[in-house]
Amino acid sequence: MGYVDTTGVYLGAQEERLAASNAPDEHKTSLDQDSFLTILVAQLTHQDPLNPMEDTEMTSQLAQFSSLEQLTSINSGISALNETMAQDDMLTAVSFIGKEVKAEGYKVSLDDGNASTIYYGFGETVTRIMMNIYDSEGAIVRTVELGSKEAGTYQYTWDGKDENGNQLDDGQYGVGILGEDTGGDYVMVQTEISGRVDAVVNENGTQYLRLADGRFVNLLNVKEVVDPDASSVVDPTDTSGEDGEAGA
Incomplete structure (x- = not known):
């Protein structure tokens, strides 16, 4: 019997065992790139030949992951930019001392x-x-x-x-x-x-x-x-x- 993971992707029994064997000791609350690709490869390898994954379903999953990855990169970039701006603001403020x-x-x-x-x-x-x-x-x-x-x-x-x-x-x-x-x-x-x-x-x-x-x-x-x-x-x-x- 399969199950649905945190991203809404259905996993068959073999994928379930594979995911369990690769699961770290500490439970993850989010799906990173490596985990996503591992599950996707497992789906393609172990899918039922008589009932293969629909192309539209795969495309939808890839598009969702691509959007998530882009948002993660944007958030990381914004955080780094905020830190840089804060340092620049401090240097600017210091130049006011004595004025x-x-x-x-x-x-x-x-x-x-x-x-x-x-x-x-x-x-x-x-x-x-x-x-x-x-x-x-x-x-x-x-x-x-x-x-x-x-x-x-x-x-x-x-x-x-x-x-x-x-x-x-x-x-x-x-x-x-x-x-x-x-x-x-x-x-x-x-x-x-x-x-x-x-x-x-x-x-x-x-x-x-x-x-x-x-x-x-x-x-x-x-x-x-x-x-x-x-x-x-x-x-x-x-x-x-x-x-x-x-x-x-």
């Missing part, structure tokens, strides 16, 4: 009462702009009214104080900016942060840049990189207001 970067983010640091700069911008006129600053528990410690802004990029430097004018402890704080467009709909504004990179961290294949003040930014979110040892170029048209904002 000043600007990246998407919502964390600002307070050090000796001095806060890091917050950058934000709009593609259209936005009104009733409010900036909320959050502590580590998510509670709002300060709300700053920024009024209305035309399309452009701006920056703001927080004074490190709460709503009552008390100086807050050093640490990291979250920032959220919300405004309204000309149609009265709420607009959530993307913020950017800056700082000097002092380390690179790989977490589950994702590269993060650690800034000198302890904040982290995703390598993919970096918008600008500046070499602090290079001469800086100042835009003569750039102006700053009393609140630390600058129009671009």
Whole structure:
């Protein structure tokens, strides 16, 4: 009496004995190329002459195995490519150490009462702009009214104080900016942060840049990189207001 193997191929009694004799001590959960060819040869050798395997059946089995082999090769190639890309990303991230970067983010640091700069911008006129600053528990410690802004990029430097004018402890704080467009709909504004990179961290294949003040930014979110040892170029048209904002 025959049986059907894990690939759905019917095996006669002789093939069953052959498969059993060639079976390793440890049970296989998948059919590799050698095993497939061994079973196929056994089928062709021991098939009933009066009831040979149909050509279409053999072709179907070969096509299935060919597709499986190709998929296995593709998966192996993708895995190797992912490993290579991860190594390349790490090497790229390491080159950022010692550089000043600007990246998407919502964390600002307070050090000796001095806060890091917050950058934000709009593609259209936005009104009733409010900036909320959050502590580590998510509670709002300060709300700053920024009024209305035309399309452009701006920056703001927080004074490190709460709503009552008390100086807050050093640490990291979250920032959220919300405004309204000309149609009265709420607009959530993307913020950017800056700082000097002092380390690179790989977490589950994702590269993060650690800034000198302890904040982290995703390598993919970096918008600008500046070499602090290079001469800086100042835009003569750039102006700053009393609140630390600058129009671009």
